[in-house]
Amino acid sequence: MASSRRLPRRDDEWIDRQSPIRFQFEGREYEGYAGDTVSSALLANGVTLLGRSFKYHRPRSVCSFANHDINVMMASATQTHIRADVTPLSEGLSLSPTNVYGSLKKDRGALLQWLAPMLPVGFYYKVFHTPRRLFPLWERLIRRLAGIGEVNSTWPRRFFSRQTLYCDVLVVGAGASGLAAALAAREAGASVILADENARPGGSLGEQTLAADSEGAELLTRACAAIDEDEGLHWFAHSVVAGAYADRWLALHTPEGLKRVRAGSVVIATGVYEQPAVFHNNDLPGVMLASGARRLLHRHSVAVCRRAVILAANDEAYEAALEFDKAGIEIAAIVDLRAANELPSLAPAMERRGITVYAGHYVHEAHERNRSLNGVTVCPIDEPGKGQTISCDGLLMSVGWAPAAPLLYQAGAAMRFDDSRQQLLPVSLPEGYYATGRVAGMFDLEQRMAHGRDSGLAAARGEAPIAIAGAMRAHSHPYPVFEHAKGKNFVDLDEDLQLKDLINATAEGFDNIELLKRYSTIGMGPSQGKHANMNNIRILARRLGQGIDETGSTTARPFVHPVPMGMLAGHRLRPQRRTPMHPLHELHQAVWMETGHWLRPKYYGKGPEKEMIQAEVAAVHQTVGLIDVSTLGKISVVGPDAVELLQRLYTMGYSKMAVGATRYALMVDEAGIIVDDGIIARLDEEVFYVTTTSSGAPAVYREMQRRVIEWGLNVDLVNITSQMAAMNLAGPESARVLAHLTELDLSQEGFPFLRMKQARIANIDCMLMRVGFVGELGYEIHVPAKHAYRLWQLLMEAGQEYGIRPFGVEAQRLLRLQKGHIIVGQDSDGTSSPFDVAMGWAIRKEKPFFIGKRSLAILERKHPYTLVGFSLEASRAHEVEECNLVIHAGEIVGRVTSIGHSARLGRGIGLAMLKKDFAEDREVFEIRLSDGRMLKAGITPAPFYDPDNLQQKGDIEVDGIEPLKLSHSAALSPLHTEAVVTDTRAELWMADFSAQGLFQVKGAGGHEFLRELGITLPDTWFETLQRDHGGFISRTGQHEYLVYCGRDNKLSESLGGYVGITQGLSVYARSDLHLLLGGEAVSTLLSELCALSLDSLSHPARITYTQLAGISCWIQPRRNDEQTYYQIGCDPSHGLYLYQTLSTLIGERLDHSFGMDSTPTRRTAS
Amino acid sequence: MKLLNCPHLGARPENEFTYGGEVRVQPDPDTSSDAQWADYVFNRQGRPGTHHEWWYHNPTGIWFIAERDTITDRFLRIELASPERLKEAGHG
Structure with a gap:
């Protein structure tokens, strides 16, 4: 019968009796108080059956009341796996038990108890496996029974913040030793984070310390005052330090989300977990740990039972007995596992109070009535048969403790068992770790406080850990485990x-x-x-x-x-790269595909995919098409040794290349395996422009840098992959479209195939290459990212009368397949040398050295594969898939690497990688389709289309074409608008300064060049000097500078005039997304996005290149009269991602939508 | 997460870096046998102890040479990569 177990008000209780809270459990209404947990409120209402066990569905209740009552997990409408022992009660909460079929009282799952003999240990390895045909049935049943709780996938999405915090000392556990450590570390001037899983600090202070311990009470009072008032002490309640990683990087799980803490030192004051005794029916509701009962008594004024038996093996048991006795709970007996001569000094006092102490006895079994404890049978340890039964509704176990040492283990501490204390103790601690209090074997309060204080000081000062001292007295029984004929122990x-x-x-x-x-x-x-x-x-x-x-x-x-x-996912930041033309592709109804981080148009239009792709291909063949190829890697290679570098890095020869020529570039690794390809253009004697594959750009650039250092070459490299956009204008009409926008001589003689030109198109400085990747007359146009949006628009406008059509990645793949061009990574794999893809022609063996040359000399003799072209009937092309196998005489002899249907050629075409021996003199082979059928294909030499490049050689007629009238208003990319600032008095504000002049200067002559412009230069790497008009200059490398002009228009114009590469000096006008970020909450925002400490980011004389929101950024702190704010830049391809991420987070914080369009704006000058 | 304490940069978390493998000395391709060359290309030194390694800081694009004890996973020394440093590491 439900009846109140709530005791009269206590001074130290955590509940607020003025604030009743109504809630539901299993559909019934109950009332608790603010400060109650779900379990304490239910127990207070006399509800003792709180859960069912996982396997046998046995009745269970509170056991430890310490965050580990696994049998009392509950579900609400929005949360599963609520730990009822620690979850605070809240108004209107409606809970149900998780592992129950029916109700707690009538759980059909309890039938499983009768199956127990069929479920021996490791049963899933032993039973249900024969007969085999029944296994699926058993599997279904077991899967249904296994697992706790149900996942409801329609629960509301919630995003948790995930901050990085820094502190000098992290103290884990706010008990006596932890509090002493935290206060001492503060006194030594350290910044401190103090975390505890409980709602309030104190740990076992109070509940396990008798009132006489005034020192403990005084410590707690001091600590509470410090938590309230001391800004250097950061307190986290309800928070668990859940993981310890390298270099004192810890995961702090708080109710608001995960914090990643980088601590100078870590004090582990996690205390101990009380351990149960093992005997028959030790799981009955009513059997619990004494420390749990004490927490319920002290914090929530709940009597867990009316008449208790105490199972004892340490002094804490007697202290508990005295407390319960005082609180009006009858103590029926103390059953002490120790012999009479080992009993503590408190034992005679018990006898005087009329409490019998059974020394040398144990609880043989617990008795059940109505799914709860009804009594225990107690026997002398040496005479297990000779029992007597004591009636009781509570059995409180106080037989031992285990150190709460998981963090110590994770961090790499060595633990050793101390026989006299009967506890595992840390004997050596990893660097920066300190262990104090009961986790380190100290149980005496005075000693814990002293050791905690010393450890806190040592942690703050970086001194050696304090040796473990004190009484060698066991608080744990060596073997509180008792056999029973009926088991269930x-x-x-x-x-x-x-x-x-x-x-x-x-x-x-x-x-x-x-x-x-x-x-x-x-x-x-x-x-x-x-x-x-x-x-x-x-x-x-x-x-x-x-x-x-x-x-x-x-x-x-x-x-x-x-x-x-x-919480692990946090804001689920997922960096995406977009090209500057992204919004225009959206206007053209692009269907997107992800290629690495990049988003690219797969094809355009709402129609059926195949038709759309074929129409795009047709446009390139018949009129003109335009594709965004900005994702290509682009690297500027400048210097006296530039040719030498390329000669050594790529397989072909570049020493005799004329200025203005382009050449295919194939890169292999030291094993001779193809890793990348691209085009190299020679802009000047010592200036090269190198393109790479989209996915290969970062690795190729890294490798180039590494080799420059290794070989000691005089070369400057700049990765301009996203500073430059690129588009390929292709098709018979492409020259005429271009002629509307440029005065460049486009005739065959003026601009032949495979040449490059630097020219102005629509008054924009561009670099053009006549390439043949898609097989029609075409121009790959490279343009600074901030002008690409406008150029694309103008090309589309000029091409309108010719029927220009944007084309996507799929159309390009088909077009290049017709020309037999390979795609690295598709037609080659991680084991392919150039010989395996029939590209031996791309190797200049006569070069003295290039990476992979030695390996290729071997592979030329024994490469296993070759790449062949094949054709089949047009109607069958769609049946073949890339990676279908080529089978001969039951053996795999190759695979299809590319397949497509060429409407132009009227047949299916593809590339297949075949075993060399098999392919020799062969005309036909068989492909095994995905459904197992075989299909014949005929070997056809690639290129399939225009093998003699006639399309590139014909006359180019561009006479009499009128220049396009350029409307002055053609927009820059939306990201490069004028400076727009939201209210800088807001808690958070952001401004886009991307349009303002930002320049990168690189090259040995950089110092002199900048000095001549009257700019004072910073000396050390990453030093920043502030300039007039809000500008700054930072040194970003050996001879590399970043110049932000601010409102210094004169400087901006003059640097703008030098953009380009002359005499080894490169000046780039950067297209970075470039924001100002400020407001009171800016430090919190940055700590969510960046792993560096705010201190290290906030020095105005220093620029920081780091990761922000998962991408590489530069951060330059700025200060005006009112506040510190941050200038943040990232490469333009990540610009929209960074802008949107920051807008979203700021919006969440300000609780209204935030963005360029939706906020009242005012123009300001910084 | 591990920290790399780099010259010019200060302490930076490991996830800002790309690991570039151990510092190795290429044998002369013209005089080495196929077996010697294959050993250089395919085999790596896995013996626990102090290794010289390439580490690349992605946001700045700087290569460092680090000396790391692979038993304790502790960085003993981190310096800018340079031909001189490499020479020293290669002989070390």
Whole structure:
């Protein structure tokens, strides 16, 4: 019968009796108080049956009341796996138990108990496997029964912030030793983060310390005052430090989200987990840990029972008995596992109060009535048969503790078992780690406070850890485990593992601690064995007749405590790169595809995919098409050794290339494997422009830089992949379209195939290359990113009368296939040398050296594959898929690497990589289709289309074409608008300054050049000098500078005039997205996006290149009279991503939508 | 997450870097046998101990040469990559 177990008001209680809270459990209404947890409120209402066990669905209730009551997990409408023992009560909460079929009282799952004999330890390896045909049935059933709770995928999405925090000292655990450490570290001037899983600081202070300990009370008062007032002490309640990673990087799981803490030192003051005794029916509601009962008494004024028996093996048991007695709970008996001569000094006092102490006795079994405890049978340890029964509704166990050491293990501490203390203790700590309090074996309050204080000081000062001192007295029983003929003596309540399960597993040979865990699943439940592992080790050690250290312990891995996936995901930042023409593709109804981080148009239009692609291909063949190829890597290679570098990096020859020529570039690695390809254009004697594949750009640039250093070459490299956009204008009409916009001589003689030109198109400085990748007359136009949007618009406008059509990646793939051009990574793989793709022609063996040359000399003799072209009937092309195998005489002899239907050629065409021996003199081979059918294909030499490049050689007629009238208003990219600032008095504000002059100067002559412009230069790397008109200059490398002009228009114009590469000096007008970010909350925002400390980011004389929101950025702090704000830049391809990410986060913070369009703006000058 | 304490940059988390493998000395391709060359191309030194390694800082594009104890996973020394440093590391 439900009745109130709430005791009269106590001084130290955490509940607020003025604030009642109504909630529902299993559909019934209850009332608790603010400050209650779900479990405490239910117990207060007399509800003792709170859950069902995982495997046998046995009735369960509160056991530890310490965040590990796994059998009392509940679900609400929006959350599963609510830990009722620690979850604060909230108004209107409606809960149901998670592992129940029917109701808690009538759980149909309890029938599983009768199947227990069929479910021995490791049953899933043993039973249900024969007969085989029944296994699917069993599997379905087991899958339905296994797992706790149901996932409702329609639950509201919630984004958690994920901040990075820095502190000098992180103190984990706010008990007596942790508080002493935190206060001492503060006194030493350290910044401190203090975290504890409880709602309030104090740990066991109060509840496990008798009132006489005024020193403890005084410490708690001081600590509470410091938490309230001291800004250098950052307190996190309800928070678990869940993981310890390299260099003191820890995961702090708070209710608001995950914090990533980088700590100078870490003080582990996590205390101990109380451990249960193992006896028959030790899982009944009413059997619990004494410390849990004390927490319920002190914090929530709940009496867990009316008449208690205390199972004791330490002094804490007697202190508990005195407290319960005082609180009006009848103590029926104290059953002490120790002999009479080992009893503590408090024992006679018990007798005087009329409490019988049974020394040398144990609880043989617990008795059940109405799904809860009704009494216990107590026997002398040496005479197990001679029992007497004591009636009680509570059995409180106080037989031992295990150190809460998972973080110590994770961090790499060595732990050793101390026999006199009966506890595992840290004997060596990793650098910067300190352990204090009960986790380090100190139980005496005065000692814990003293050691905590000393440890806090040592942590703040970076001194050696303080040695563990104090009484060598055991607070844990060496073996609180008792056999019983009927079993049901549970070692692990998470997984319903009984003593016999472990004994059987050991007998079956799983007698290593790690094997035993995996076979029996002990410690694998949601509490990760916090109340089971120690007994498990003791049981195994005894079975094997060896010590605890020899037995060892399982590996502790993150997380100590479950962390929701949403918290790990944080804001789910997913960097995406977009080209400057992105908004225009959207206007053209692009269908997007992701290629690495890049978003590219697959094809355009709303029609059927195949038709759209064929129409785009047709436009390129018949009139003109335009494709965005900005994703290509682009690298500027400048210097006296530029030719030498390229000669050594690529397989072909570049020394004799004329200025203005372009040449194919194939890169292999040291093993001779193809890694990248592109085009090299010679802009000047010592100036090259190198393109790479879209995905290969970062790696190729890295490799170039590395080789320049390794070979000691005099070359300047700049990765201009996203500073430059590129588009390929292709088709018979392409020259005429271009002629509307440029005065460049486009005739065959003036601009022949495979040449490059630097020219102005629509008054924009561009670099053009006549390339043949898609097989028609075409121009690859490279243009600074900030002008690309406008240029694309103008080309589309000029091409309108010719029927210009944008084309996507798919059309380009088909067009290049017709020409037999390979795509690295599609027609080649991680084992292909140039010989394997029939590109031996691209190797200049006569060069003295290039990367991979030596390996290719070997591979030329024994490369296994070759690449062939093949054709088949047009109607069958769609049946073949890339990667379909080529089969001959039952053996795999190759695979299809590319396939397409060429409407132009009226047949299906493809490339296949075939075994060289097989391909020799062969005309036909067989492809095995995905459905198993075989299809014949005929070998046809590639290129399939225009093998003699006649399309590139014809006359180019551009006479009499009128220049296009350029409307003055043609827009820059939306990202490069004029400076727009939201209200700089807001909590957070942002401004886009991308249109303002930003220049990069690189080259040996850079110093002199800038000095001549009257600019004072910073000396050291990454130093910044502020300039007039809001500008700055930073040194970003050996001879590399970043110049931001601010409102200095004169400087901007004069630098603008030098843009280009002359005499080894490169001046780039950068197209970075370039923002100002400020406001009071800017530090919080940055800590969510950046792993560096704000201190390191906030020095105005220093520019920082780091990762922000997962992408590379530069951050330059600025200061005006009112505030510090940040100038942030990233490469233009990430611009929209960064802008949108910041807008979203700012909007969330300000609680209204934020963006260029939706906010009141005012123009200001910084 | 590990920190790399780099000259010019200060302490930076590992995820800002790309690991570039160990510093190795290429044998003379013209005089080495196929077997010697294959050993250079395919085999790596896995013996635990102090290794010289290439580390690339992505945001700045700077290559560093780090000396790392692979037993303790501790960085002993990090310097800008340069021909001189490489020479020293290659002989070390």
